[in-house]
Amino acid sequence: MHSQNITLLAQKLRAKEFSSVELTQHFLDRIKQFDTSINSFITITEEKALTAAKIADTRISNGEKNPLIGIPIAHKDLFCTQNTLTTCASKMLNNFVPPYESTVTQRMLDSGSIMLGKTNMDEFAMGSSNENSFFGSVKNPWNLEAVPGGSSGGSAAAVAAGLIVAATGTDTGGSIRQPASFCGITGLKPTYGRVSRFGMIAFASSLDQAGPMARSAEDCAHILNSIAGFDEKDSTSSEAEKEDYTAHLNQPLTGLKIGLPKEYFGDALDQEVAKVTLDAVKEFEKLGATIVDISLPNLNLSIPSYYVIAPSEASSNLSRFDGVRFGHRCDDPKDLLDMYMRSRSEGFGAEVQKRIMVGTYALSEGYYDAYYLKAQKIRRLIKQDFVDALSQVDVIMGPVAPTTAFKLNSKTQDPVAMYLEDIYTLSVNLAGIPAMSIPAGFIDKMPVGLQIMGNYFAEAKLLNVAHQFQQNTDWHTQTPTLAEGV
Amino acid sequence: MSLNKQDVQKIAHLARLSLSDNESEQYQESISSVLTLVEQMQSVNTDGVEPLCNPLEMTQRLREDAVTESNQRDSYLAIAPQSENGLYLVPQVID
Numbered sequence: 001m002h003s004q005n006i007t008l009l010a011q012k013l014r015a016k017e018f019s020s021v022e023l024t025q026h027f028l029d030r031i032k033q034f035d036t037s038i039n040s041f042i043t044i045t046e047e048k049a050l051t052a053a054k055i056a057d058t059r060i061s062n063g064e065k066n067p068l069i070g071i072p073i074a075h076k077d078l079f080c081t082q083n084t085l086t087t088c089a090s091k092m093l094n095n096f097v098p099p100y101e102s103t104v105t106q107r108m109l110d111s112g113s114i115m116l117g118k119t120n121m122d123e124f125a126m127g128s129s130n131e132n133s134f135f136g137s138v139k140n141p142w143n144l145e146a147v148p149g150g151s152s153g154g155s156a157a158a159v160a161a162g163l164i165v166a167a168t169g170t171d172t173g174g175s176i177r178q179p180a181s182f183c184g185i186t187g188l189k190p191t192y193g194r195v196s197r198f199g200m201i202a203f204a205s206s207l208d209q210a211g212p213m214a215r216s217a218e219d220c221a222h223i224l225n226s227i228a229g230f231d232e233k234d235s236t237s238s239e240a241e242k243e244d245y246t247a248h249l250n251q252p253l254t255g256l257k258i259g260l261p262k263e264y265f266g267d268a269l270d271q272e273v274a275k276v277t278l279d280a281v282k283e284f285e286k287l288g289a290t291i292v293d294i295s296l297p298n299l300n301l302s303i304p305s306y307y308v309i310a311p312s313e314a315s316s317n318l319s320r321f322d323g324v325r326f327g328h329r330c331d332d333p334k335d336l337l338d339m340y341m342r343s344r345s346e347g348f349g350a351e352v353q354k355r356i357m358v359g360t361y362a363l364s365e366g367y368y369d370a371y372y373l374k375a376q377k378i379r380r381l382i383k384q385d386f387v388d389a390l391s392q393v394d395v396i397m398g399p400v401a402p403t404t405a406f407k408l409n410s411k412t413q414d415p416v417a418m419y420l421e422d423i424y425t426l427s428v429n430l431a432g433i434p435a436m437s438i439p440a441g442f443i444d445k446m447p448v449g450l451q452i453m454g455n456y457f458a459e460a461k462l463l464n465v466a467h468q469f470q471q472n473t474d475w476h477t478q479t480p481t482l483a484e485g486v
Numbered sequence: 487m488s489l490n491k492q493d494v495q496k497i498a499h500l501a502r503l504s505l506s507d508n509e510s511e512q513y514q515e516s517i518s519s520v521l522t523l524v525e526q527m528q529s530v531n532t533d534g535v536e537p538l539c540n541p542l543e544m545t546q547r548l549r550e551d552a553v554t555e556s557n558q559r560d561s562y563l564a565i566a567p568q569s570e571n572g573l574y575l576v577p578q579v580i581d
Contacts, residue, residue, distance in 0.1 A: 099561040192541045206540060235547060236540060304524035311520075315501060322502070324574050329567035333577050341504035353503055354513060357494070358520050360501040374527050376537030381530075383538055416519050432541020456542070 001026050002162035003479060006219045009165065010067035013060050020060065020070030024053040024114050027072040031116065031163045034482050038139050040148075040158040042077045043085050044117040052114045059112055067222050069112030074167040076155050077118035078125055079105045079210070080199040084115075088201045089133040090123045092327045092347030102199020103231045104168055104210050111226040119167055120154030123349045124318065125175055125203045127151050128421045131412055132351045139408070140183060141480040142446055146405040149179030155213045156183040161482055166214035166223055170200060172207045173306055174400070174425025177437040180213055181400035181449025184439045186466065186476060187213040188220045191457050192432035193238035195224075196231030204313035205236070207306075207429040216476050217438065217466035221245040224459060240457055248460045249467040254288035256465065257393040263299040264398030264424055276441035276448040277399045280469070284397075287468055292393050296385040301378050302427035307419060308362050308375035309430070314352075315359030321347060351415075383431040386453075390433075395465055396453040399424050400437045404446035424451060434459050438466045439475035447478075487521035489514055 001009070001023060013020060028046055035041055049072070056070035080086050080098035087093045101109070108115070122132040130138040130153030138153040140146040141161035148157040152169030156179035159167055169176040171189035180187030188211045195210045202208060212223035222245075229242040258281065265274055281291060323329035323343030330346055333339030345353070362371035389396060401421055411418045428435045433456055440450035450469075454462045470476050489497075494514045498505045505513065559572060568575040 097565060099558060099565065193544070232549065236542075236544060238542060238544070239547075301527065301530060304527045307520060308524050308527070319502075323567060324576055325562070326565045327567075335577050336579055337502075338504075339577055340502040344502055345504045348503075350512075353501075354516050354520070356501050356503065357497045357513060357517055361489075361493075361497050361517070361521070364497070364500060370528070371524070373537055374532065375524075376539055377532035377535040378527055378530060380535050380538035381532070383541060415516055416523055419520075419523065430541070 002030060005216050006067055006071055006165060006222045009071060013070050020053040020056040020114065021050060023070065024049050024072050024116065027116055027164055034161055035163060037144060037483060038141055038157050038161055039136055040120055040138050040154040040161070040163060041074070041117045042087055042089065042120050042135050042154070045084055045115060048084070049114050049116045056112050056114060064112070066111050068108070068226055071113045071165050072116050073108060073113045074117050074119050074155065074158055074164045075105055075115060076121055076152050076167065076169050078121060078170055078201050079168060080201065081105050081115070081118065084118065086118065087134070088124050089121045089135055090347065090349065090352070091134045092321050094134065094328065096326055100199065103196035103233060104227045105199070107227050108168070116164060119158055122151035122153070124201065124314070124352050125151040125170055125172055126314070126351050126355055128174065128178060128418055129411065130154065131408065132349055134349060137408055140405050141482060142184065143405070145407055146446065147182065147408055149182035149405060151175040152213060153179045156180055156185055156187070159183070159185045159213055159215060160480060162479060166212060166219050168210060169213045170208060170210045171429065172203050173310060173429050174422050176211050176213060177400050177425050177435060177449065177451060178422070180437040182405035182447065184447030184478060185213055185215060186217055186220055186436065186438050187211065188224065188436045188459065188462065189428065189434060190224065190228065190459050191238070191434045193236050194434070194457065194459065195227050196234040196237050198231055198233035202317040204310040205317060206313060207310060216470055217436070217463045218246065218249060221249060221463045243460050245460050245463055248464045251464050252288060253284065253465060253468050256284070256289040256395070257292055258284055258289050259292050259294035259389050259393035259396040261294050261296040261299070261389065261396060261398055263296050268402050268420070268423060269399055270403045272443045273399050273403060273448055276443065277397070277450055280440040280450045281397055283469060283473060287472060294389045294393060294396065296389060296427065298378070298381045298385050299423070299427055302382055302430055303419060303423060305375045305378040305382065305430060306422070306426040307358070308371045309379065311355040311359035312362045312372050313359070315356045315363065318352070318356055379430045382427050386431040386433055390455045394454070394461065398451050400449040400451040404443050404448055428453055432456065434462055436462050436466055438469060439478070441475055487525055488518045489521070
């Protein structure tokens with residue numbers, strides 16, 4: 001049951017081969033069996049899941065058509081879920097039970113999917129390895145000594161290990177795509193504003209975007225159908241019409257123009273990753289696509305621009321954690337200032353405090369023009385590169401990350417090396433365009449993702465391109481061999 | 487770009503973070519390395535380039551000036567570290 005896609009599961013639920021309660025129990029059992037070694041969940045909502053599954057079985061019996069009804073899913077622990085603990089993997093929110101529901105999780109509830117729990121992540125989504133979680137690192141199911149990527153590492157690992165059918169993630173600088181690549185699953189970061197940010201605990205508001213993480217492009221399309229679309233509760237939600245993202249999956253790729261940016265294949269890229277990426281591109285040529293060499297000249301500037309903009313916005317967003325209204329408060333504060341300072345220092349981990357301080361510095365008097373404003377100007381140059389490139393080609397392809405999943409603790413001592421990991425993903429968030437990671441091969445038994453980037457609101461095109469690749473390859477159906485938990 | 491310990495303590499104060507001496511030293515190093523990383527921006531000519539703050543360049547959407555939310559005071563206060571008589575409690579501010 002745990003290796004089948006949503007379309008097939010939906011058919012079998014309707015054919016009464018098994019019920020949603022049985023399906024839900026099967027995944028709950030797998031989580032109990034395997035997650036002690038992977039650590040992909042922070043909270044498991046067993047009772048609520050089984051109650052919801054009973055309702056789903058009734059809805060299916062009543063002839064309701066939505067393929068997500070009765071399907072077990074998980075949410076990154078960054079989405080507020082009413083009456084269910086939401087920690088953002090931080091000590092700061094270790095006791096936070098939201099009084100309201102995020103739009104993404106509400107829409108997934110309405111679609112009838114069954115939430116089995118909340119997944120582990122880097123604290124406040126700040127990280128590329130999942131080593132910054134208050135609840136401990138997540139392990140990569142393909143090799144328990146490797147990281148799963150981050151920040152949506154729990155969601156990626158849980159899907160890869162077959163502990164859940166699909167999960168939500170969020171992507172501020174690569175946090176859906178890089179863990180999807182490292183864990184061998186399919187992940188989509190939609191266009192900025194396509195999916196509502198309401199009830200997502202904010203990291204960098206001009207970059208944050210939620211999206212699906214699943215075993216195939218088709219599964220991602222089903223989930224995007226549920227979560228995409230205008231939301232008046234999010235002031236930057238796009239009013240552009242949403243589409244049926246499953247409608248164009250089967251379009252042939254004849255005549256598709258794929259841009260290969262030369263900057264994505266420079267010295268930083270591991271040669272074996274380059275080979276896997278180019279082999280995948282050849283597969284698209286067989287499907288009728290043509291290759292165009294393009295350039296995104298400001299790619300290297302995406303790192304400095306991002307590491308000013310994201311911490312600046314984070315320092316502002318995270319000022320809400322003051323020990324007054326929710327979250328951690330220190331013991332016996334001697335006055336108000338002492339309460340603010342100790343509550344925040346005790347509640348936030350080291351990476352979060354560092355980024356808050358970088359952002360505070362960049363926004364402080366006398367430095368704003370040199371840092372934040374300069375970074376926003378460079379952001380326009382980066383966006384313009386993509387606009388120019390996408391006027392010549394339909395999609396852009398390249399690697400997701402310079403290497404496959406690295407070993408736990410191998411980069412924690414050199415934070416700048418960790419930041420450089422994000423070179424191929426950051427620019428997409430700065431430009432606001434959609435992008436995917438799909439499984440494209442293996443190096444030493446570790447998965448490698450291919451990144452597919454497209455024009456604003458071209459999610460249906462990306463999913464079509466990814467689906468056609470997956471109809472002709474079987475990388476996305478490979479699964480890791482799991483050892484039982486200790 | 488390199489910060490000294492006093493710079494770090496000043497930033498920490500602005501960010502309302504309390505750092506030990508040892509922590510200040512560690513952050514001095516790690517924040518300086520981030521600032522060095524982002525320094526390459528300064529060599530880029532951005533004359534005449536408009537800053538981009540929203541990738542879709544949307545303008546702020548306005549809504550009707552009408553009450554749309556119901557009173558949620560009790561559920562919000564229920565998750566506060568300390569509250570009393572419908573109010574958030576904080577350490578005494580005025581003597």
